[in-house]
Amino acid sequence: MSLVRRFSQSGSGQAVLEVALVAPFLLALMIGIIDLGRASQFDTQLAAAARAGVQYGAQNLVTADDVTGMENAAKNDAAGLTGISAVASNYCQCAGSASVVTCSATGCSSTHRLLYVTVTASATFHPVFKWLMGGAATRSRTATLQVGQ
Secondary structure (H helix, E strand, C coil), X not given: CCHHHHHHHHCHHHHHHHHHHHHHHHHHHHHXXXXXXXXXXXXXXXXXXXXXXXXXXXXXXXXXXCHHHHHHHHHHHCCCCCCCEEEEEEEEEECCCCCEECCCCCCCCCCCEEEEEEEEEEEEECCXXXXXXXCCEEEEEEEEEXXXX
């Protein structure tokens, strides 16, 4: 009796066939879940890097002007990410207003001036299987804090 006929009569051949048909789909699902978790961790690391940069800049007026220091703080916090870039800036608003004003001493005539720092951290996420998640994608996260004055 041939091997194929023996499997088909015993019923175990059906189980082998079912496993052979379902296994690729389960493997693709597992890989997709792993890549989704990696993407989530990647975004969390980017957000933490942006927060580290603004925390450095928000300490006082001197560190708020240290754009390079804020960018370096963000890059150092995301040491595990390759190809990270950080862009830092600062801006002023008058208390009680949402409009941006110049950061000069006379920028706000009737109220006091509020200084803010912003850091945007960006990097490219590369999934394990490009066909499953659409290929590499550049992600960015921004954080903003008011400077302690």
